[in-house]
Amino acid sequence: MQPKPMLFSALTTALAPTISLAQTAEAMPPADEIGYIFNTFMFLVTGFLVFWMAAGFSMLEAGLVRSKNVAMQLTKNIALFSIAAIMFHLVGYNLLYPGEGWTISGVLGAFAPAVLEPVGGSAQTDLSYASVGSDFFFQMMFCATTASIVSGALAERIRLWPFLIFTLVLTGLIYPVEASWKWGGGFLDTVFGFQDFAGSTLVHSAGGWAALAGALILGPRLGKYGPGGKVNALPGSNLTLATLGTFILWLGWFGFNGGSQLYMNSAGNVADISRIFANTNAGAAGGALAALGLTQLLYRKIDLTMVLNGALAGLVSITAEPLAPSLGMAAQIGALGGVIVVIAVPLLDRLRIDDVVGAIPVHLVAGIWGTLAVLFSNDEATLVGQVVPILIVGAFVFSVSGAVWLILKATLGLRVDAEAEAKGLDRAELGMEAYPEFTNG
């Protein structure tokens, strides 16, 4: 807000002024603020990486839908992120972190908009943690991620506004409430000792359950399933974008898992964040290679979309416990995630659950696997303490989501009509095309 002090800097090389002791003294952060600066900056950096995942989901989904639905899918993605940003401010943040202000202790948080510390920081700041602004920024991105998972599964047939209204409920209520049960110090934490480091269950399965409820109520795309169990492939329009999206998500995941360490104010904490980065990478690599090898074995041909989803499933699998495993174990946990995807995708099709991008295998099924895999490396995890919370979160998200979807279906209607679906949502609902100059086959 003041003129930038390059006044000084530019001079340093030119005129080499002597530095007064007073200026030098000013340069030192008070010693008790150093840890706070480290923690806060860590949240900002990992937070912008998680923001970047919004672009990753957009590209992945735009690449995996047919070109006639691409503009709509992009619109949904940018809108859902924006809604998440506003809702997390208005209600989500305090629902998730009620502190001592629970509405129902350990179950339902507090209702109030988020308030950041004042400009210049606050004298009341707890220097052992990080700034509220950075914490809000980081946690908001998790909320948006949960909503991103839903959009892909329901693509190519759901109407825009009902989807956005669902997003509003998911980001303003469903996600913050269930996540508060663990991360806000709620009953999953205090009663069950549930271990879910960065959210295989709280974020990924939760998004997956919401997507599953939606997919069941919405029904499959026209022409996806034929008589006699026939499954028609409806290939994505742009695998380059899908691959780009996967790389973006992979990158963002370093922030997603790494930032969940919450602290970078000691050698031990930053070494742990390093472990998490390396393990997250190993999990993704394991998932990609497992899917690559398995599709080669099963189908004699490698399926790129399976490899991409394998990498993502590896990432989801390692998310519940990215710190404790060794590098080798992390790769194996991820690899099993990749195997799960290759098995679960055709299984879902057999059940005639149409999930356009594979979000349910990747986020729900691999999310459950990852949450159970915590048992192999983290002594604090117990079988009951992992399984029961998985079921509770699943039952809660699935039932509340299902209720919201059913209400939306009964009122506004969820689905575009058959003509619009055949024509494509871009021209039917938006009146525009993503690639107007390219002839469609």
Added chain:
Amino acid sequence: MQPKPMLFSALTTALAPTISLAQTAEAMPPADEIGYIFNTFMFLVTGFLVFWMAAGFSMLEAGLVRSKNVAMQLTKNIALFSIAAIMFHLVGYNLLYPGEGWTISGVLGAFAPAVLEPVGGSAQTDLSYASVGSDFFFQMMFCATTASIVSGALAERIRLWPFLIFTLVLTGLIYPVEASWKWGGGFLDTVFGFQDFAGSTLVHSAGGWAALAGALILGPRLGKYGPGGKVNALPGSNLTLATLGTFILWLGWFGFNGGSQLYMNSAGNVADISRIFANTNAGAAGGALAALGLTQLLYRKIDLTMVLNGALAGLVSITAEPLAPSLGMAAQIGALGGVIVVIAVPLLDRLRIDDVVGAIPVHLVAGIWGTLAVLFSNDEATLVGQVVPILIVGAFVFSVSGAVWLILKATLGLRVDAEAEAKGLDRAELGMEAYPEFTNG
């Protein structure tokens, strides 16, 4: 330059050597260097985010032009960034930050190439700020951003070399001079107390004014405007890329606004950067949702390109004061930016000013709005102190740019001939195509 000391690291796990006290002591930065390290690293991180905006502009513009002009648009973008990098080194940096070396005090900076501190740092370094190298790196990106704004507006008809020559003047002279009036401690700062935190006026409006002058002198694309006020839509060729570009810009903007805090050497500064990140995000979300809602209301159909430009206008709007507003106010300031775009785009068309990507509504009009909005949250801002500098910067950039455009028009010629424009600049000027295998409709 020495062999990497993983010699040691690799041993730590294998041989567990005892750490000598001497080594441990070496590990400690001198206490008075810690703030300098924080500030400098902050500039590097936020600087690479602003660099990333160059890719964002490229993708946005490549997505919004027709496919026959895509390769040219990409060429312009990579070339303008490179020119900005060189010109900011040769003259821009010291023009912008003359220190005590003004050529005309408070109005025209110093003429000399930028010189970084020597290898290993300098004993004369002012430890209360950041390294010259990091400051140069960060500020250079702002210079390039200004030029990026121009390229989109004038797309599909301007010739390459005149555009590059204009870029040279803009990045080497126009931008550094007008920005020095505030950020270099020039007369807009000392006389008017002008408040423009990260450059709604100094960067975004400035780019917008240069683009407006160019668009007026260059004239609209062939076929854009018909008789009787008819406006023909010339839809962009690839909305996925336009969306990707928007997400990239959104991400980069955290660096753009956050880094403009200049300091991260105290709890208060890092908390302020956190506020800025959160507010910047809220501004973008507000802009996107406002544009989404308003296009639905006005046209009964959502226009994805309006939503994208709404998000960008939200970002521009919050740029003049991303620190002081509350989260809610930030979202509203951004939302008004989104509204402005939806109104300004057809208005420009009525004036037959052809701005291919909407750069003038987004950067110029929302930039002015953002600079005025400072009055709502920052007590240091005054009506006169904001309005007069907006006018001065506008008059300066518009008139100098206009003169340069006119000189280029009279000498080299600005515009491709009608045949080349119809054929597309890619084949006519470059002899190549961006998508040679895809049939154009």
Added chain:
Amino acid sequence: MQPKPMLFSALTTALAPTISLAQTAEAMPPADEIGYIFNTFMFLVTGFLVFWMAAGFSMLEAGLVRSKNVAMQLTKNIALFSIAAIMFHLVGYNLLYPGEGWTISGVLGAFAPAVLEPVGGSAQTDLSYASVGSDFFFQMMFCATTASIVSGALAERIRLWPFLIFTLVLTGLIYPVEASWKWGGGFLDTVFGFQDFAGSTLVHSAGGWAALAGALILGPRLGKYGPGGKVNALPGSNLTLATLGTFILWLGWFGFNGGSQLYMNSAGNVADISRIFANTNAGAAGGALAALGLTQLLYRKIDLTMVLNGALAGLVSITAEPLAPSLGMAAQIGALGGVIVVIAVPLLDRLRIDDVVGAIPVHLVAGIWGTLAVLFSNDEATLVGQVVPILIVGAFVFSVSGAVWLILKATLGLRVDAEAEAKGLDRAELGMEAYPEFTNG
């Protein structure tokens, strides 16, 4: 793993609790850990930037191959990165950094999987450097980069599995061994005093030599070279993606070169990293502008792919010594890299060496140039100390790679048959298309 302490944070604004001295004390990292935190976090940030280069190579290569081979090229890229991640864990890391555990002193490192420090850090940690996890993470990305260079040169004709097996040898053996000769403290360092800051030779030329051996043994694509020295252009299918890839690589390179400083624990170190960022940028800009100007002069038309490769060659050229040159010298070193590419690309074609994306000019030829250019700015470099290691690394990588390619050719076969090549690898080998809805010309 514990509930996130936003319990406290949320309260800070709402309830404003008094901070106990004990909590404040906890907030301070022990003074001797601060440098370690800086170094480690720097590796994580620069490491994720280098990770991002994997996406850059993918997009660059996907954009420069014809659409019928895009899905295969993407598959190769995601698979090679995953293989590098696993192999660097299993053998590469300790081969590269044997510490005192060389198998053959100074020539062949140690065989053992990488082991990170335990959760919570280790009491044996050397606080003067960085966490093993962060070092592993950063260095792993360099290993993957080397493999990425190969995939582009051999595109559109090599079979998937032989390529992946070669990648396994390259990332598990060839790269770690030759890089250990310098960065592990091997004989290139101790005997020759070889200077290669971030790997113009050790990474880029090495990848280039492996690619050259492969290209020679594999032979050119069908139809690339006609009778009488005729060279047929086989233009890339998507120049927007190629440009995006270039910007991604440019961004990632800040991490590649900057992180190679290894330390950020003092004002001098962070100032040096700043120099490196600014110089890296200047090198890229110089390369892009030189290629732009030279193609205009030579061919009267600018070639976008040359401009992109010019930027990349500028980056490769400045990689051997990004710290010592002034900004102006960095731009000139990069510019010469850009000139080299414009000259080397047609030269390779005259030799009928078919390099689909220009990897050999960019990484091998400009890599050699960059390694020699160290002589202009770094006094520690000697002519013999630079030239002989360039030759040794070249001879080693070229001969071992050549042997592996020949074995693969004799056993599995390297090349798809002519029918598959004409049809495209996507449909022939993968049974899928990257852009199934877009008509190919």
